[in-house]
Amino acid sequence: MEKAAKYEIDTIYPNDLDEIVAIENVSFPSPWPKRIFEREIEAKNSYKRVIRFSGSVVAYIVTWTIYDEVHILNIAVHPDFRKIGLGEMLLRDCLSSSLEHELKLVLLEVRVSNSSAIKLYEKIGFKTLSVRKKYYSDTGEDAYVMMYELVSENERELF
Ligand SMILES: CC(C)(COP(=O)(O)OP(=O)(O)OC[C@H]1O[C@@H](n2cnc3c(N)ncnc32)[C@H](O)[C@@H]1OP(=O)(O)O)[C@@H](O)C(=O)NCCC(=O)NCCS
Numbered sequence: 001m002e003k004a005a006k007y008e009i010d011t012i013y014p015n016d017l018d019e020i021v022a023i024e025n026v027s028f029p030s031p032w033p034k035r036i037f038e039r040e041i042e043a044k045n046s047y048k049r050v051i052r053f054s055g056s057v058v059a060y061i062v063t064w065t066i067y068d069e070v071h072i073l074n075i076a077v078h079p080d081f082r083k084i085g086l087g088e089m090l091l092r093d094c095l096s097s098s099l100e101h102e103l104k105l106v107l108l109e110v111r112v113s114n115s116s117a118i119k120l121y122e123k124i125g126f127k128t129l130s131v132r133k134k135y136y137s138d139t140g141e142d143a144y145v146m147m148y149e150l151v152s153e154n155e156r157e158l159f
Helices: 014-025 034-042 086-100 115-124 153-158
Strands: 007-011 048-053 056-066 069-077 105-111 127-132 143-149
Touching: 007 086, 014 034, 014 056, 014 069, 034 056, 048 086, 056 086, 069 086, 086 105, 086 115, 105 115, 115 143
Parallel strands: 069 105
Antiparallel strands: 007 048, 048 056, 056 069, 105 143, 127 143
8 A cells, every 4th residue: 555645754865955946035025056065064053854745755854053153044845735734834843952962042033024033033032032123135124033942851950
C-alpha cells in the first residue's frame, strides 16, 4: 500500500533553492534573491529547515545563531499551504532545537502590518520588545522586535 503523504521537516539542500525562491517571491514585497539563500545555507551552526510534502518544499525557515541568541531571518509558507499549522510547526521545532543547544533567546523583526505573522508569534509566546522606526527601506514601514526566552522545563519548575 502506498504511504500517505506527510509533512516532514528536513535540512535545506542546494537543490531546494529554486522552490524556496518561488515561495519567497510570492510571500514578500522585497524577496531575498537566490544568492542570499545560497550564502545562508552555508552558515554553520545555524538552524535552517524546509517542510516537504509529497516531495515538494512547502515552507522554510532560516535563522542565525550569534552567541546564545537565535535570530529568525526568514520564514514563509507556500500560499496554498497556509493556515494548516506549518509555520507553527517550523517555529516550534526551531525553539526546541535551540533549547537543546542551550541557546537563551530567540529574536525577530516583523512588519507592523503583518498581522498573520504577529498572531503566529504571539500564539507561540513571543513578546514585543520594541519598535524599530522605518526599519524596512522598501516601504519605510516600522518593525516590531519580538523575543522569546528559552527556558528549560526544569528551570520553569523553579518559579
Ligand atoms: C506568517 C506565515 C509564516 C504563517 O504561516 P502559517 O503556516 O499559515 O501559520 P499557521 O497555520 O502555523 O498558524 C499558526 C497560528 O498563526 C496565526 N495565524 C497564521 N495565519 C493567520 C492569518 N492569516 N490570520 C490570523 N492569524 C493567523 C494563528 O494564531 C494561527 O493559529 P490558529 O490556526 O490556531 O488560529 C505565513 O502566513 C506566511 O508565509 N506569510 C508570508 C511570509 C511572512 O510574512 N513571513 C513572516 C515574516 S516576519
